[in-house]
Amino acid sequence: MSTTSRRQGPGRSDHPVWTRLQPIVATLLGLTVIGVPLWLVVATAGKSRGEALTPNLSPPGDWQLLDNLRQVWAEGEVPAAFLGSLLVVVPAVAGVLVIGSMAAWVLARRASRLNAALYALAISGIVLPPAVVTVVLLLRQLGLAGSAVGMIGVYMGIYLSTVIFFVTGFVRTVPVSLEEAAQIDGATPVRVFVRVVLPMLRPVLATATILVCLYVWNDVFYAFFVVGGRLDTLPLNLFRVASAGLYLNNWHLIFAYVILMSLPLVAVLAVAQRRIISGITSGAVK
Structure with missing residues (x-):
């Protein structure tokens, strides 16, 4: 058996870079799936009526979240x-x-x-x-x-x-x-x-x-x-x-x-x- 085969073994990954990136990719994917809809809700709730006519991901020009919640x-x-x-x-x-x-x-x-x-x-x-x-x-x-x-x-x-x-x-x-x-x-x-x-x-x-x-x-x-x-x-x-x-x-x-x-x-x-x-x-x- 060669030295390379002994080092890798049956359970070792051939792509160590991807192994390190997997947790990062999973975290970014989770943040995207959860964070984007959450940001859409919060950002739209903080806008004025004119800004919120077409809901989007852009931040409000003037935050009115507390006023909207009170209303x-x-x-x-x-x-x-x-x-x-x-x-x-x-x-x-x-x-x-x-x-x-x-x-x-x-x-x-x-x-x-x-x-x-x-x-x-x-x-x-x-x-x-x-x-x-x-x-x-x-x-x-x-x-x-x-x-x-x-x-x-x-x-x-x-x-x-x-x-x-x-x-x-x-x-x-x-x-x-x-x-x-x-x-x-x-x-x-x-x-x-x-x-x-x-x-x-x-x-x-x-x-x-x-x-x-x-x-x-x-x-x-x-x-x-x-x-x-x-x-x-x-x-x-x-x-x-x-x-x-x-x-x-x-x-x-x-x-x-x-x-x-x-x-x-x-x-x-x-x-x-x-x-x-x-x-x-x-x-x-x-």
Whole structure:
């Protein structure tokens, strides 16, 4: 074997320059994909009406971002829409996390053909979205159409599969001996789940919280058919005021509204960001 072959070996790259450039290229690509749309939103929100008639990447001549945000807050009925979003998002996220985590714990700990079939059925909702017409007709039969309770039930039904998928994989990494020790001490199943299992699910629950909050907070499709016109949420309110002419061609106000609507999610992400990666890597990939 020659000296060159021994140095390179089967695992060495023939292009060391490209190997060094890969992280740089990946970083630049990520910054472009994320940074360009973000800059478009911020730059347009900071322009005057005349400058924002045709949204582009050019910076505003005179930054008016704070003034536009104040105008949107005062004239766009943002506080009422914000409360409407909270009324739907908080119970829906809390309910889907509690029910989903309990179901995932049972499915992960009791290995049987029936539970395997139930798990497959539970996570099928990830790839099989519900039919809107059927959902609306069912809510009308139950008397929940146009109500916050009906909207919460729809969101819980849609995203329960996501929570079960993430949490089941994570529960399987939790040592069973911890639960057995609690049971020996006389703890009931509910107490074992609350005192032993639930605290260890914080990373994956943080991940699921971010995902479900992102979906529910920004949803306009299901909300339009279920509670449209009867309960105002931030996406529905933006759609309404933009369609009614208040923000017609006022792209600076529309993008300013988008920034206001995104701030709560940014705050939640900043608080839970450390647990998101650990929740994904420890749960979903196992």
